[in-house]
Each structure stands twice: as structure tokens, then as C-alpha cells.
Amino acid sequence: MSDREKLIALFHERALKFGDFTLASGKKSTYYLDGKQITLHSIGLRLVSLGLLDLLKDVDYSAIGGMVIGADPIVGGVLVAAAEQGRSLDGFLVRKEPKGHGTQRYVEGPLKPGSKVVVIDDVVTTGGSALQAVDRILEFGCTVACVVGIVDRKEGGAANFEKRGLPFRSLLSIEDFGIAAPANG
Structure with missing residues (x-):
């Protein structure tokens, strides 16, 4: 079994749920992919981290990050996997609100203006969370080399990134779970 197949199986086992859900985008869905069930699991995070490094091997970037909570474990995992290589x-990490004390920054970490970065998200629906991170990173003075997701639900995220001139890649898409992408996605 390949690492990709292992990751898909882990999503099926731990993170794919069926029912009636409202997504962060506000859209309604009959399924939910809880990316944190994968990125907060030792094997899941390892598979994701190595997969992302491989997916980005031809991209020129010096930092990786995204919105807090969703990106937190992914950033840590990718940094460790990169160090091992x-x-x-x-x-x-990009805060939703600026820190209320100290530097009062939106962007945390050793990032410097002028850096080429990759913005990550676990599950991409419309891309709203990643685009929030992109806006903060651009305000900070960095260039976004690529936006990447673990899973693309194919519900407009890729098109929204394209409208902004942002390259987008994902490790997996919703079709990898036997779910048809929406016709408008």
C-alpha cells in the first residue's frame, strides 16, 4: 500500500463523516472531512508532511504556514520532516485577530518580509481561510509561491485561488474518497 493509499484509508477511518453539516464557508454538505483527525494523529501527520514536501519539491519557497488551528500541526510536521531531509x-502562523499584547502582529514566526512562502490549509472548500492567510502574508510583505491543501473538496477553492493569480495544489481531492465533485466545483 502506497503512502497515498494509507492517507486515504486513514481519512476513511478517522475523518470522513456523513450527515448534515454546515462548513466554515457557510455551505451545507452531506459529508464532513475533519482534517484535524488526521493532522493531530502521528501517522496521519507524518503522511501529510512527507506528502506536502514531495508535492512542493519543484516550488521555490523558504517558509510554510497558514491560519492558526488548522495549520498549526501541519506546519510543525512539515518542519520536522524537512529537517529530517x-x-x-x-x-x-497567521492569527485571525492581531495579538493583543507584545508585537500585536497577525503573522507569527521567523518570517521576514520578502520571503517566498507556501500557504497551507487542511481541507479546501471555497478557499476562504487560505485567502485570509494570503492577505495577511501579502500585507506582511511576502510573496505567495503556492497555496496547498491536504484535500480539495472541489467547491470553488481552486477557481478562487486562480482569480487571485495563486498557484494551487492538493494532496488529495474529494474524488479520492469515492465522492463525486459538485458540477459547479
């Missing part, structure tokens, strides 16, 4: 890489 002998690669120097910085991480960053």
Missing part, C-alpha cells in the same frame, strides 16, 4: 525551512 536536511532542508532548512521556516514556519509561520
Whole structure:
């Protein structure tokens, strides 16, 4: 079984739920992918981290990060996996609100203006969370080399990134779970 197949099986086992759900985008759905069930699991995080490094092997970037909570474990995992490969890489996290004390920044980490970065998200529906992170990163003075998701639900995220001129990649798509992508996605 390949690492990709293992990751898909782990999503089926731990993170894919059926029912009536309202997504962060506000959309209604009959299924929910809880990415944190994967990224907060040792094997899941390892598979995701190595997969992302491989997915991004031809992208020129020096830091990886995204919105807090969703991106937190992914950033940590990718940094450890990069170090194991002998690669120097910085991480960053983007707050929803600026820190109320100290530096009062939206962007946390050793990131410097002018850096080329990758913005990550666990599950991409419309791309709203990743685009929030992109806006903060651009305000900070960095260039976004790529936006990447673990799973693309194919519900407009890729198109929204394209409208902004942002390259997008994902490790998996909803079709990998036997679920048809919406016709408008």
C-alpha cells in the first residue's frame, strides 16, 4: 500500500463523516472531512508532511504556514520532516485577530518580509481561510509561491485561488474518497 493509499484509508477511518453539516464557508454538505483527525494523529501527520514536501519539491519557497488551528500541526510536521531531509525551512502562523499584547502582529514566526512562502490549509472548500492567510502574508510583505491543501473538496477553492493569480495544489481531492465533485466545483 502506497503512502497515498494509507492517507486515504486513514481519512476513511478517522475523518470522513456523513450527515448534515454546515462548513466554515457557510455551505451545507452531506459529508464532513475533519482534517484535524488526521493532522493531530502521528501517522496521519507524518503522511501529510512527507506528502506536502514531495508535492512542493519543484516550488521555490523558504517558509510554510497558514491560519492558526488548522495549520498549526501541519506546519510543525512539515518542519520536522524537512529537517529530517536536511532542508532548512521556516514556519509561520497567521492569527485571525492581531495579538493583543507584545508585537500585536497577525503573522507569527521567523518570517521576514520578502520571503517566498507556501500557504497551507487542511481541507479546501471555497478557499476562504487560505485567502485570509494570503492577505495577511501579502500585507506582511511576502510573496505567495503556492497555496496547498491536504484535500480539495472541489467547491470553488481552486477557481478562487486562480482569480487571485495563486498557484494551487492538493494532496488529495474529494474524488479520492469515492465522492463525486459538485458540477459547479
